[in-house]
Amino acid sequence: MELFTTNNVWMMICTALVFFMHLGFAFLEIGLTRQKNTLNILFKNIFIITVGLLLYYLVGFNLMYPGEFNGFIGFSGFGLDAPLTDSGTLDLTYNEGYTYWTDFLFQGMFAATAATIVSGAVAERIKIGPFMVFAVLYVGLIYPIAGSWKWGGGFLDKLGFYDFAGSTLVHSVGGWAALVAVCLLGARIGKLKEGKLQAIPGHNIPIATAGVLILWLGWFGFNGGSVLSADPEATSLTLVTTCLAAAAGGVFSAITSTIMFKNLDLTMFLNGILGGLVGITAGADVMSPTDAIIIGAVSGTIIVLAVSFIDKLKLDDPVGAIAVHLVCGIWGTLAVGIFGFKPLTNEAGDFLNANGNVVASALDAANELSFLPQLYGVLAYAAICLTSSFLIIFTLKKTVGIRVSELEELEGLDAHEHGMNAYPDFRLNEH
Template sequence: MELLTINNVWMMICTALVFFMHLGFSLLEIGLTRQKNTLNILFKNIFIITVGLLLYCLVGFNLMYPGEFNGFIGFAGFGLEAPLNAEGTLDLAYNSGYTYWTDFLFQGMFAATAATIVSGAVAERIKLGPFMIFVVIYVGLVYPITGSWFWGGGFLKTLETPFYDFAGSTLVHSVGGWAALVAVWLLGSRIGKFKNGKPQAIPGHNIPLATAGVLILWLGWFGFNGGSVLSADPALTSLTLVNTSLAAAAGGVIAFLVSTLKYKNYDLTMFLNGILGGLVGITAGADQMSPMDAILIGGIAGAIIVFGVALVDKLKLDDPVGAIAVHLICGIWGTLAVGLFGELASGAQFVSQLIGVASYAVFCIITSFIILFTLKKTVGIRVSEREELEGLDVHEHGMDAYPDFRMNEH
């Protein structure tokens, strides 16, 4: 009982840290975008966490953990129903690491993250109503179904050499990243982003807030990865947190160095996204790597960020916060790295990792396209030119994030 209590307290602390990440995402997104869209982005992030938790309670948790099922989709029923023992009280033998309620809340915090990734990529030009419909369907159905394929004991868990994703490089980050890619393509770029085919910088309005957001996300990742140990095991938890931090540090430093060589300036936003790329990259195998492996994986992710952002621009896709490079491209890299580094490294493991990446790519691209294309052809997903130029805060919310500052401008 004492061990269960210790493990459960650790899991609840990690749950709180993952919840705190939603503040980090919010600050990062508003910092890297323009002042006139601040309220709109904050509204989306608050909607995602509140509605995401409710959806995960009603259907998501039992879609993701359906018990015995066909390996692709199963459903254990609506709502939460805690396992009871013979005395009619909560069965504490449910799991050696935590209770049923802690399990739900920890997993629920992850569920909302996938849609938050999309929020940043489509910032400054998506209609709020259609975005909220997308969130309901994607978080309520798509994310938990894909989660069941591995974390719920589905077909990827039963491969001859099982696929492996410790804390969600693919199951969380690229699930959001694939949807972000589809959404950015269907939406089109912001007005003024491309001129004569060349990308133009649209600076964010508050880089200090973006920096604070990244540091909060790094802190939150201690819960994201540390909690994925699913107990307070001292050796494994400590190693996971060391690997997480080293990968983040290496990702930031390499992104800063590569971007400085490439663009001949010290770009803080590349530094910040390099940290996030390192975090996403190590997430799939944080418990399987040595510290040196973690540095290599994070460092490669940092280089990927610089070239990934350039590739997204070259394809004329407009991603204001770099979400596609960070969460999708580095998510894929981190997942494949499990087959190249650490305890599980082997040719067979690498093939299984490829199967996992491909499975998520196909399902997430198809489902997000169906949802967003249907919305585009029915209610429309992009705001008018006037709304975009004047800002979504005024047109969709009827207020300003910084009213006193705006008054002083005139």
């Protein structure tokens, strides 16, 4: 019971850290965009986490973890139905590492992240109403159905697809939708000049920097909690690989952007850190520290190349969400099939070697993961996310419209969508 309590407390701490990441996302998004849209961005972020949790309670959790199902879609009922003992108390044998309630809350924090990724990509020109409708449908239905394919024991899990904490299941799910939304929305006014994309500087880079550091801290819970226990070795290795990949991502993005653009770009440095974090997330528990550095370094390099390529396509992504979450999410998922191993265990959770004998550590129980299941997973999630997000956003575009008017965009969404200013002009009384 003492070990169970320790595991459960660690999982609750990680839940709090993942919740804290939503502040990081909000800070990053407002910092990299203009002052006149700050309140609008904050409203979207608060809406996503509040409504996301309610939707995950109502339908999401039981869509994502339906129990016995056909491997593609299943549903075990509305609301939560905690397992109880004959005496009516919570059944603590639900899982060796945590209670049913902790499981729900930890997974619920992940659910809202997919729509938060899209929020950054469509910032400064999307109508708040259609975005809210999209968030409800994507978080409430698409994310949990897609998640069930792996984490719910669906067909990709049976194929051997591996995604430890969500490079694909969370980040590319948001990234694919962000790509569709940006294509359907078009660029912000002033972004295109003589056929070329122009930089629109964010209004508060210190806040954006704070957001990235908060996200890095939150990733201790994002990846550390995905161990699903407080196992000392597995948790420690996961946090080490997570941090090394983030550091390498930042350094290599800074080097690459300096070589390409001849300036020390802090925003590229910041996105490189995030790219490293996204890249390692699929296999943080099955990588050596050296592998993690390589994965982070590649992530940081391709961030810069992806941002440049996205600009050439004339796609306007104010925060670099597509490059960070989609491109690095794909890379991190495929990297598992290149570098990764998975520990073999028995039903009691003991690590086993190839002969089925109990061994001391996950490293001793290493079993190489293969590349093809990872590729199948990437393609499967591309199919469901591109199709569903296009149907939702295109339908909204053709019915109620998804883009604000030119006047609203020029004067700012805060004034027109919300009727207030995030930074009122307070003046000291001179008398």
